[in-house]
Amino acid sequence: MVYKRVSSALFFSIVWMLLVCPKAYSQSNSMRVARIFSDNMVLQQGIYAPVWGWADSGATVRISMSEKEYETVADDTGKWLVKMEPLPAGGPYTLSVSCGGQKEVFKNVMIGEVWLASGQSNMNYRVGAVLSADEVIKDANYADIREFCTPEVVSRTPHADLTGGEWKVCTPETVKGFSAVAYFFARALHLDKKVPVGIIHTSWSGTICEAWISAEMLYTIPAFKNRVIEEIYKSDEDWAALHQLGVEKDREREKIVQTTQVGLKQGAHKLSFNDKAWKEEAYPVYPPRVGLGGYQLLWLRKEVTLSKEALGEDLILHLGKVMTGDVTYFNGVEVGRERWDGVRSYRVPAKLLRKGKNVIAVRLLSEWGNGRLGDEASDPYLHSADNQVRISLKGQWKYNGEIEPKLPVGRGYSNNITCMYNTKIAPLLPYGIRGFLWYQGEGNSGQPELYKQLQPTMITDWRIRFEQGYLPFLLVQLPNISGGSCQYFREAQAESLQLPNVGMAVSIDVGDPYDIHPNNKKPVGERLYLRAKEMVYKDSVGVFQGPVYDSFRIEGNKIRLKFKSTGSGLMSKDGKDLRTFEVAGEDGKYVPAKAVIEGNDVLVWSDAVKKPLSARHAWDSNPAVNLYNKEGLPATSFRTNKEL
Structure with missing residues (x-):
């Protein structure tokens, strides 16, 4: 092929002239x-x-x-x-x-x-x-x-x-x-x-x-x-045209989401619906965890039992955090719907409540493989305004991802x-x-x-x-x-x-x-x-970031961590012992470490590691950091030895 015979310099010139330099948009008699x-x-x-x-x-x-x-x-x-x-x-x-x-x-x-x-x-x-x-x-x-x-x-x-x-x-x-x-x-x-x-x-x-x-x-x-x-x-592919095909698929998917009636026609939202064959999953329900990743419409149902004392006034249905969208029913009647990531709370009219068995049904839209009903931090419940009635919605929920049509997904070129x-x-x-x-x-x-x-x-x-x-x-x-x-x-x-x-x-x-x-x-x-x-603006702001790891020194069975950008001093933001610190010895295995602030340093150690060689902080995807400077800015992830 010709491109294999050209020099690197010539290749760059060709790429620059043909691809990188944008074409001029000159039009006759126009400015x-x-x-x-x-x-x-x-x-x-x-x-x-x-x-x-x-x-x-x-x-x-x-x-x-x-x-x-x-x-x-x-x-x-x-x-x-x-x-x-x-x-x-x-x-x-x-x-x-x-x-x-x-x-x-x-x-x-x-x-x-x-x-x-x-x-x-x-x-x-x-x-x-x-x-x-x-x-x-x-x-x-x-x-x-x-x-x-x-x-x-x-x-x-x-x-x-x-x-x-x-x-x-x-x-x-x-x-x-x-x-x-x-x-x-x-x-x-x-x-x-x-x-x-x-x-x-x-x-x-x-x-x-x-x-x-x-x-x-x-x-x-x-x-x-x-x-x-x-x-x-x-290549001579027209990415814009191909991308548009994907956009059309996405529009088709959205139309299905907005118009499908399959679940409603089957009565999946009703109290009388037979869901005995459905699978179960403990709250919070993450569709990807049960094999329903990508883009899905699935139904979830939860049975709740109400006593006579719970009747007579409206209740609040608190589902916790929902992603990405939901249509929620109580005993077959829609009580709310949203199309965004966030906490859901819907009012359930008193006229829908009945003594004994009641059913909450949710048609959940899961997108990008990130759908969910609740999360580990959510506390779902059905409650009265004065909280005299409060029924937890944790535990098992029934689910079914086979009722609604499969959702088409277009390929994007972005x-x-x-x-x-x-x-x-x-x-x-x-x-x-x-x-x-x-x-x-x-x-x-x-x-x-x-x-x-x-x-x-x-x-x-x-x-x-x-x-x-x-x-x-x-x-x-x-x-x-x-x-x-x-x-x-x-x-x-x-x-x-x-x-x-x-x-x-x-x-x-x-x-x-x-x-x-x-x-x-x-x-x-x-x-x-x-x-x-x-x-950029060269203002003397004092501290513009949290504590930044600078260097370390081994002191017996402890490691002294030195920091820059300490401002008015280091602190534990919540007043508790410093956490998310770890140390490792010759075996390279990190274990949780104790940590104390000494001036602008932090001293870390573990009784299980007699000869520490390395330390790290916040070495986790979701660390609960509490090392801050007094200006209120946190220290981030770091490790003293990238080989361990």
């Missing part, structure tokens, strides 16, 4: 500005802010803003670009772009701080679903905070421009759709610096890191070299290598920004060693593309979650701190052990800003 520019936009203060677009080759384009005028000529491909003189924070301004008889005018333009927020579902998690969302939304009157959300499009090759999107001013009506982590970051920055803040939100749920890296940079990682050649260079870079990063180049916010990793958490190459490669890739030097890169370390081995992945994430101008926000204490999408996003966004405040 347009890149879609990232719209009314309400925020431009980065203090830099030569780029403005670009397309026109006829050789056409003169004029740009004006803040009593400054600029002129340029579209190149041979039709691309034009101007870098406006630096401006301080302020506004509103009007930006106008004209060419021949055409003119585009953008109003309410602000100059301030612009951050690009990217990643997967936890960056894509919206304000409307956060903890105490009603209060957060009610207070979100910030005319100087704006967000641009990029559209969800896939492509095998880089796009020159976005297919849609607009800058939105933060109001209680619009903020519901903002990225929650980015919003809390922006709010903290705005309130602290009193400047306009723009967030370019360009995440996509479920995506992996290699989807966010350009083809030529991914080619430099040995594990992806051949894939880049086969899937990008040699996780193809380079795909997200092509449609959600390339079209933004070279917009002026202050830095990057990155919350991703769940999709790569099973490959920590590979991630040690992926994340630094992506950071370098983006910095090169935006042509603004070592742009700050702030990442969120994965939070606590039950199951898995996230401690190794957290360690892999932290290795990127060896690069210049990279900071990390620790979230090991604000996750939800039973939900990969925790709703407590406020501390995550605020910790990102705390890191930016010190690293």
Whole structure:
């Protein structure tokens, strides 16, 4: 094949010219500005802010803003670009772009701080679903905070421009759709610096890191070299068209979820239904644990016995945490339905109650293999308003996953290598920004060693593309979650701190052990800003992170752990003995250790290990950490010896 005979240098040139360089969008007798520019936009203060677009080759384009005028000529491909003189924070301004008889005018333009927020579902998690969302939304009157959300499009090759999107001013009506982590970051920055803040939100749920890296940079990682050649260079697949087929399958699935009546026609929700042949599972019920992973509609039933004293008033049916959606019935009558991850409490009218046998039936929608009725932290019960009646719903539930139709699942292409870079990063180049916010990793958490190459490669890739030097890169370390081995992945994430101008926000204490999408996003966004405040804005904030392991020294049968970023001192947050520490000796077997604070050090030991060689902390996917500094920030996972 021809590609085998070309030199590496020539190969890179071909890839660069044919695939990486976005095609120009020149159109005859037309002028347009890149879609990232719209009314309400925020431009980065203090830099030569780029403005670009397309026109006829050789056409003169004029740009004006803040009593400054600029002129340029579209190149041979039709691309034009101007870098406006630096401006301080302020506004509103009007930006106008004209060419021949055409003119585009953008109003309410602000100059301030612009951050690009990217990643997967936890960056894509919206304000409307956060903890105490009603209060957060009610207070979100910030005319100087704006967000641009990029559209969800896939492509095998880089796009020159976005297919849609607009800058939105933060109001209680619009903020519901903002990225929650980015919003809390922006709010903290705005309130602290009193400047306009723009967030370019360009995440996509479920995506992996290699989807966010350009083809030529991914080619430099040995594990992806051949894939880049086969899937990008040699392929002529239309990923957008193929992705659309998957979207249609997903729509078909949603239609089934909304319209199926099979279970109702069989009477699975009724008191009289015969469920003796159904299998049983103790609460909490996790469909994947009983062989019903992926996407499923299943029915669950629970019999409860009510005494005469329980009748006469409405009761509250508290199911605990449900994922992803449910339709819930009591004695054959629907009492509630929701389509979101969260705690379910429904009112059961007194007229539905009967002495003796009663039945709760739940049609549960399980998606992504993460469905559940309850979790280990849930306490389900049926109770009266005064709690004089309180019936536990733990114990055995009957279930059946064979009643409703099988749910079709479309193949998405958003996780193809380079795909997200092509449609959600390339079209933004070279917009002026202050830095990057990155919350991703769940999709790569099973490959920590590979991630040690992926994340630094992506950071370098983006910095090169935006042509603004070592742009700050702030990442969120994965939070606590039950199951898995996230401690190794957290360690892999932290290795990127060896690069210049990279900071990390620790979230090991604000996750939800039973939900990969925790709703407590406020501390995550605020910790990102705390890191930016010190690293980017050079404020003397004192302590911007929790205790950071620095070094260790063996002292007899104990190990002394030394920390940086101790602030006003170390403490046990809950006042109890320090926990989640372990030590190991020559056999490499770790055992739980006692730990005490001595100044800015922690002394750890176990009576079972006479000659300790190594120690580790929070070395678990869901550790109950309580080592903090007095500024209220936690220590994260670490180990003193990676060989043990």
